[in-house]
Amino acid sequence: MAARTDTPLVEMRDVSVAFGGVKAVDHVSIDLYPGEVVGLLGHNGAGKSTLIKCLSGANKMDTGEILINGEKVEIHNPRDARRYNIETIYQTLALADNLDAASNLFLGRELITATGLMDDSRMEAETRKVMGRLNANFKKFKSPVKALSGGQRQSVAIARAVYFDARILIMDEPTAALGPEETRMVAELIEELKAQGIGIFLIEHDIHSVMDLCDRASVMKNGKLVGTVNVADVTDEDILGMIILGKTPAPAS
Amino acid sequence: MATDSASDGPAARKTILKTLEFDTRLLGMIGAFVVVCLVFNVLTDGRFLTPRNIFNLTIQTVSVAIMATGMVFVIVTRHIDLSVGSLLATCSAMMAITQTQFLPALGLDFGNPLIAPIAIIVGLATGALIGALHGWLIGYLSIPAFIVTLGGLLVWRNVAWYLTSGQTIGPLDDTFQLLGGIGGTVGTTGSWIIGLLAVAAAFIAIVQARRAKIRHEFPVKPLWAEGALMAVSAALIFGFVATLNAYEIPVRVLRRSFEARGETMPQGFTEAYGVPFSVLLLIAVAVVMTLVARRTRLGRYIFATGGNPDAAELSGINTRLLTVKVFTLMGVLCALAALVASARLSFHSNDIGTLDELRVIAAAVIGGTALAGGIGTIYGAILGALIMQSLQSGMAMVGVDAPFQNIVVGSVLVIAVLVDIIYRKRTGEL
Numbered sequence: 001m002a003a004r005t006d007t008p009l010v011e012m013r014d015v016s017v018a019f020g021g022v023k024a025v026d027h028v029s030i031d032l033y034p035g036e037v038v039g040l041l042g043h044n045g046a047g048k049s050t051l052i053k054c055l056s057g058a059n060k061m062d063t064g065e066i067l068i069n070g071e072k073v074e075i076h077n078p079r080d081a082r083r084y085n086i087e088t089i090y091q092t093l094a095l096a097d098n099l100d101a102a103s104n105l106f107l108g109r110e111l112i113t114a115t116g117l118m119d120d121s122r123m124e125a126e127t128r129k130v131m132g133r134l135n136a137n138f139k140k141f142k143s144p145v146k147a148l149s150g151g152q153r154q155s156v157a158i159a160r161a162v163y164f165d166a167r168i169l170i171m172d173e174p175t176a177a178l179g180p181e182e183t184r185m186v187a188e189l190i191e192e193l194k195a196q197g198i199g200i201f202l203i204e205h206d207i208h209s210v211m212d213l214c215d216r217a218s219v220m221k222n223g224k225l226v227g228t229v230n231v232a233d234v235t236d237e238d239i240l241g242m243i244i245l246g247k248t249p250a251p252a253s
Numbered sequence: 254m255a256t257d258s259a260s261d262g263p264a265a266r267k268t269i270l271k272t273l274e275f276d277t278r279l280l281g282m283i284g285a286f287v288v289v290c291l292v293f294n295v296l297t298d299g300r301f302l303t304p305r306n307i308f309n310l311t312i313q314t315v316s317v318a319i320m321a322t323g324m325v326f327v328i329v330t331r332h333i334d335l336s337v338g339s340l341l342a343t344c345s346a347m348m349a350i351t352q353t354q355f356l357p358a359l360g361l362d363f364g365n366p367l368i369a370p371i372a373i374i375v376g377l378a379t380g381a382l383i384g385a386l387h388g389w390l391i392g393y394l395s396i397p398a399f400i401v402t403l404g405g406l407l408v409w410r411n412v413a414w415y416l417t418s419g420q421t422i423g424p425l426d427d428t429f430q431l432l433g434g435i436g437g438t439v440g441t442t443g444s445w446i447i448g449l450l451a452v453a454a455a456f457i458a459i460v461q462a463r464r465a466k467i468r469h470e471f472p473v474k475p476l477w478a479e480g481a482l483m484a485v486s487a488a489l490i491f492g493f494v495a496t497l498n499a500y501e502i503p504v505r506v507l508r509r510s511f512e513a514r515g516e517t518m519p520q521g522f523t524e525a526y527g528v529p530f531s532v533l534l535l536i537a538v539a540v541v542m543t544l545v546a547r548r549t550r551l552g553r554y555i556f557a558t559g560g561n562p563d564a565a566e567l568s569g570i571n572t573r574l575l576t577v578k579v580f581t582l583m584g585v586l587c588a589l590a591a592l593v594a595s596a597r598l599s600f601h602s603n604d605i606g607t608l609d610e611l612r613v614i615a616a617a618v619i620g621g622t623a624l625a626g627g628i629g630t631i632y633g634a635i636l637g638a639l640i641m642q643s644l645q646s647g648m649a650m651v652g653v654d655a656p657f658q659n660i661v662v663g664s665v666l667v668i669a670v671l672v673d674i675i676y677r678k679r680t681g682e683l
C-alpha cells in the first residue's frame with residue numbers, strides 16, 4: 001500500500017457529467033496515489049467510462065475539478081492529458097483500423113527524422129520491442145490492425161499507453177478481449193508499472209482480478225459513488241454487495 | 254498459440270507477385286488501362302496509340318489529375334468536394350484578369366516577365382483562401398462537406414462569371430501559356446535528361462528502402478526481385494520519354510517559328526516536342542503529394558482520421574484544423590489545375606472546368622479511394638484520371654455521339670465502385 005502522508009497524484013473532486021437528461025456522473029470524487037492501483041467498479045452504464053474520460057480529456061465536466069500533485073489543472077482535450085503524462089486504454093480501444101500497429105502506437109506522437117519526415121522504420125522497430133514484451137506471439141506488424149484478432153488489437157492499445165512513460169494510467173476494461181495467458185501478462189504488467197510508481201485507475205469486471213491487483217476500490221452505481229474501500233479490509237462479497245445493492249459495508253473506509 | 258513468423262521458415266510459400274510486393278489493385282488498374290488503350294487502338298485502326306495521340310492524352314489529363322490527388326485526401330477524411338470545377342473557374346478568372354487588367358493598370362505591360370509569376374501567386378492565394386473557407390465551414394461549424402461544396406459549386410462558378418462579366422479573357426501572357434502543354438515543352442535532349450534523372454531517382458529510392466530494411470533487420474526481397482523492379486521502372490520511364498520525343502513538331506509550325514525570328518528553315522529540319530512542362534508539374538505534384546501522404550505527420554493524420562475519427566481525436570489530433578488543411582490543399586491544387594487548363598486554352602472562358610467535379614471524383618474513386626474513408630493512393634487517382642481521359646478521347650475518336658460518351662463515363666464510374674466493393678469484400682480489406 002502506498003504511503004498516505006503525501007498529496008495524491010490525482011484528485012477528481014465533485015465531478016458531474018450529464019448527457020441530455022441523463023446524469024451519467026453525479027458529484028463523484030475519487031483519488032489516486034503514486035504506485036497505487038485503484039479499481040473502478042460498477043454495472044454497465046454506472047458511469048465509470050464517462051468519469052475517467054474527464055481525466056483523459058475525452059469528455060467535458062459539467063462541475064468539478066481535477067488536481068494533479070495537489071495543483072488544479074485544466075484538461076480540455078486529449079492533448080492536455082498527454083501533457084500531464086496521463087495515458088489511457090479506452091474501452092473502445094480507439095485504434096485507426098486502416099493503419100498498422102506502429103502507426104497506431106505512435107499516433108499523434110510520431111518519431112521524425114532530421115528532415116522532418118516520419119521515421120517509419122524506427123517506429124516499427126520500437127513497436128517490435130514493446131510488443132515483444134507485452135505479447136510475444138504478436139507478428140502482424142505490417143497488417144492494418146483491422147486484420148488483427150481482438151486480443152492482438154487490445155495488445156496494441158495497451159502498448160500505446162505504456163510506451164510513453166505514463167505517470168497516470170487509465171485502463172478501461174483492458175482484458176475484455178484477452179485470453180487467459182494474455183490476461184496474466186497484463187496482470188504482471190500492472191504489477192511492474194505499479195512498482196515503478198505509476199498510479200493506475202483500473203476498470204475491471206472480474207472481482208478476483210480486482211482483489212488481486214487493486215489497493216483500493218471505488219464503486220459506482222447510477223452515476224453516483226457508492227463508496228471507496230481498502231481492498232485488504234473487505235471481502236469480495238462486500239464489494240459485490242456494493243456493486244449490486246449500492247450499500248457500503250460496515251467498516252467503511 | 255504461436256504460429257511461426259510468416260517472413261521465414263518453410264511454410265512461407267510465396268508467389269512471384271508477393272515476392273515483388275506488387276499491389277494487386279495497381280496491377281488491376283494498369284490492366285484496365287491497357288485493355289482500354291488496346292481496344293481503342295483496334296477500333297481506330299491504330300490511331301489511338303500514336304505518339305501524337307499519347308501526347309494529347311497526357312496533356313488533357315494533367316488538370317483533372319492534379320485535382321484528383323487532392324480529392325484523395327478529401328475523400329480519405331470522409332468528406333467530398335463538389336466545387337472543384339467551379340473553384341478552378343474562379344482561380345482561372347482571377348489569374349486572367351490579374352494579367353490582362355490589374356497588372357497593366359499598375360503599369361506592368363504585356364510581355365513583362367513579372368506578369369506570369371504574379372498572376373500565378375494570385376491564383377494560388379485565391380484557391381487557398383476559398384479552400385480554407387470551405388474547410389472552416391466544414392471543420393469548425395460542422396456543416397457537412399456535401400452541402401458546403403454543393404453551395405460552392407454554384408457560388409464559385411458565378412463569382413467567376415461576375416469577375417469577368419461573362420466574357421472570355423485572352424490571349425493570356427506568353428510565359429503563362431508555357432504551362433498549357435503543347436505551348437511549352439522541354440525538347441528532345443531535355444526530355445532524355447529528365448528521363449535519366451527519373452530513373453536514377455527510382456534506383457536510389459529502391460536502394461534506400463532496402464538499406465533501411467536491412468538496418469532494422471527486417472526481411473528484404475531477393476536481389477533479383479529488386480533488379481526486376483528497377484528494370485521495369487527504367488523501361489516505363491524511358492518508354493514514356495521516347496514516345497513523347499517521337500511526336501514531331503509539324504513542319505508549318507517550325508517554319509513559322511523560324512520566320513518569326515527572321516531566319517529560313519534549313520531543308521529536312523525536324524524537331525520533336527518532348528515532355529511538356531505541364532506534365533512535369535503533374536509529376537512534381539504527384540511526388541510531393543505522395544510524400545505528404547506517406548512520410549509526413551499531416552498525411553498520417555489524414556489517413557488516421559479517415560480510418561477512425563474518434564481514435565484520431567483521442568490521440569490528440571486536431572481534426573477540425575486538419576479539415577481546414579485538407580480543403581486548403583484542395584484549393585491550391587484547383588488553382589494549379591486552373592493554371593494548366595487556361596494556359597492550354599490560351600484564354601479564360603466562362604465554362605472552364607465545367608463538370609470537372611465529376612471527372613475528379615471519378616478519377617479518385619476509380620483509382621481505389623474508398624468513399625468510406627481511410628484508404629486511397631495518389632498514383633491510383635492519377636491512373637484513374639488517365640483511364641477516364643482515355644475513355645473519353647477514345648470514344649470521341651471512334652465517333653461515339655456526345656450523349657453516349659457521357660452515358661458511358663457515368664456508367665463506368667458506378668461500375669468501378671461496384672468492382673471495388675466486390676474486390677474489398679474478397680480481400681477482406683474494409
Ligand SMILES: Nc1ncnc2c1ncn2[C@@H]1O[C@H](COP(=O)(O)OP(=O)(O)O)[C@@H](O)[C@H]1O
Binds near residue numbers: 024043050
Ligand atoms: N456520448 C454519450 N452520449 C450520451 N450518453 C452517453 C454517452 N456516453 C455515455 N452515455 C451514458 O452515460 C451513462 C454512463 O455510461 P458509461 O460511462 O459508459 O458507463 P460504464 O462505463 O460504467 O459502463 C450511460 O447511461 C450511457 O448511456
Ligand SMILES: [Mg+2]
Binds near residue numbers: 048049050091172
Ligand atoms: Mg465503460
